[in-house]
Amino acid sequence: MTLTLDAAPHTVTITRQTKTMPPQDGWACHEMTGHGWASCPCGFVTGLVGKTDAVRLGYQHAGLPLPAHP
Numbered sequence: 001m002t003l004t005l006d007a008a009p010h011t012v013t014i015t016r017q018t019k020t021m022p023p024q025d026g027w028a029c030h031e032m033t034g035h036g037w038a039s040c041p042c043g044f045v046t047g048l049v050g051k052t053d054a055v056r057l058g059y060q061h062a063g064l065p066l067p068a069h070p
Contacts, residue, residue, distance in 0.1 A: 001032075003055075007062040012040045014058045016051055 005012040016036040021029040036051040038044070038058030046057050059066045 003058075005058060005062040005064060007064050010040050010042060010044075010062045012038055012044070012058040012062045014038045014054050016054075017048065 001016045001018070003014040005014070014036060015038075017033045018030045019033050021031050023029060032051075034051055035048050036054040037048055038046045038054045038061065040061060044061050046054055049057070056066060
């Protein structure tokens with residue numbers, strides 16, 4: 001799952017990490033890990049952090065105010 005913040009000159013992408021689980025009834029299953037990262041073409045990368053930290057750092061880098069419920 002990704003979220004893109006477009007605030008020139010930065011385009012920050014926030015990506016949440018998923019874990020592939022064993023299939024159930026023939027369906028692929030994935031689970032959110034609670035971690036993610038934020039990255040920008042300018043070279044900014046948070047590395048793997050908690051998902052709320054990834055969102056906060058991504059918004060800060062883009063110079064945008066954090067939404068009330070990210």
